[in-house]
Amino acid sequence: MKKDNPDTVSMEEPTRWEDTHAEDVFLPSVRVQLGWHDIEAAVEAGAVVPSEAHALWATWAMPGSPTRVAASKPVPAADFEPTETESPWAAQRALAPVASGPRFSFTNTLYYFGGMLAIGAMTLFMTLGWELLGAWGVLALALGYLVGALLVAGNLMKKGLHTPAGILATLAVCLVPLAVWALQKGLGAWPDTGADSYRDYHRYVHWRWVTLELATLAAAVVMLWRYKLPFMVMPVAVTLWYMSMDVARFLMQTNGFDWQFRLDVTLVFGLFTCAVAVWVDLRTRRALLPEDRQDFAFWLYLFGAIMFWAGMSLKNSDAEVSKFIYALINVGLVFLGATIGRRVFTVLGALGVAGYLGYLSHRVFEDSLLFPFALTLLGLAVVGLGIWWQKHEAGLRIRLASWLPAALRPLANSYR
Numbered sequence: 001m002k003k004d005n006p007d008t009v010s011m012e013e014p015t016r017w018e019d020t021h022a023e024d025v026f027l028p029s030v031r032v033q034l035g036w037h038d039i040e041a042a043v044e045a046g047a048v049v050p051s052e053a054h055a056l057w058a059t060w061a062m063p064g065s066p067t068r069v070a071a072s073k074p075v076p077a078a079d080f081e082p083t084e085t086e087s088p089w090a091a092q093r094a095l096a097p098v099a100s101g102p103r104f105s106f107t108n109t110l111y112y113f114g115g116m117l118a119i120g121a122m123t124l125f126m127t128l129g130w131e132l133l134g135a136w137g138v139l140a141l142a143l144g145y146l147v148g149a150l151l152v153a154g155n156l157m158k159k160g161l162h163t164p165a166g167i168l169a170t171l172a173v174c175l176v177p178l179a180v181w182a183l184q185k186g187l188g189a190w191p192d193t194g195a196d197s198y199r200d201y202h203r204y205v206h207w208r209w210v211t212l213e214l215a216t217l218a219a220a221v222v223m224l225w226r227y228k229l230p231f232m233v234m235p236v237a238v239t240l241w242y243m244s245m246d247v248a249r250f251l252m253q254t255n256g257f258d259w260q261f262r263l264d265v266t267l268v269f270g271l272f273t274c275a276v277a278v279w280v281d282l283r284t285r286r287a288l289l290p291e292d293r294q295d296f297a298f299w300l301y302l303f304g305a306i307m308f309w310a311g312m313s314l315k316n317s318d319a320e321v322s323k324f325i326y327a328l329i330n331v332g333l334v335f336l337g338a339t340i341g342r343r344v345f346t347v348l349g350a351l352g353v354a355g356y357l358g359y360l361s362h363r364v365f366e367d368s369l370l371f372p373f374a375l376t377l378l379g380l381a382v383v384g385l386g387i388w389w390q391k392h393e394a395g396l397r398i399r400l401a402s403w404l405p406a407a408l409r410p411l412a413n414s415y416r
Helices: 036-045 050-061 090-095 106-122 135-158 162-187 198-202 207-227 230-251 259-286 298-313 320-340 343-364 370-391 393-403 406-412
Strands: none
Touching: 036 050, 106 162, 135 162, 135 207, 162 198, 162 207, 162 230, 207 230, 230 259, 230 298, 259 298, 259 406, 298 320, 298 343, 320 343, 320 393, 320 406, 343 370, 370 393, 393 406
């Protein structure tokens, strides 16, 4: 490279680009796939002059250019002005798309179907036959399966098979509570008042399961840090759901069963899970490495939204003001889901609004021939709203994104 183009490389000090060879990287057949975050990383590393970075990227990403891979509809950069403490690249980094999950295909269907069968066998469908081996036998088998699953997952990752690798790593996370239960049983630390069978972990609510849940969360964080596979977040979300019920049971030990209190705890856990999901989502969107720019927040959003909405919807209230506030919250969920591209909020909010409107219709037209007509008009109105939204979706999402706090605006970048 020095002999052919002596002016293109600085001769004052060696660089890591000096020793490249034409047969390695400069062949016409070689192709690479880059994103804006790669350009930003190159600028920060000094490989690209900042003043030329935008022009270079604009040339590559121009509509119709052969180097453009896909076209998306990001929110304009004007809505994402960097703060005084951020670099001028912060807004563009926020707009870089997050890697989407695996597409629905027959191959992936086989992956997930087989994986869920294996996970179910070790969790929901655990038989009493394992427990005949004794606590230490169950512990040995659980740890053996766990280590084996992680080894296979690591091997699959090296081959680029991330979907089956994520399923195997998720199986390893799901085996953690079984191993912790067997360890406590073997050490005699499991109380007589606790459930005798591990199968009850997925069937009955009991405060004693909290130790298993905390261990699962801790192990999942370590495994996620090591393997960085989004599907591994699924057992974390399920564990938080279990924990919400078990913590409520623990707090009600001396006061007896209180259904409304349990719903309150579920609602609070749902809000906490959604807050964690937002934090994870923002970190994902600001990450530079491709393996860090995966949708790790999906399962947290899903279970967090369900916990919050269920805890709110199942609460009893005879006050009309409370029911109206409930409807307003659901309207907010509809727009929140549309703004940040998380359909679970939109679906749950729509169900809540439909339930409230149905309640009003029933009260106004109770025992009336007009009640079926009221429901028909309500359904047609919702369909009409959907048609109107589809025509104006792009502009509406940009406008809704402008209403978000500046710190949350990167969430509106990608619509999934």
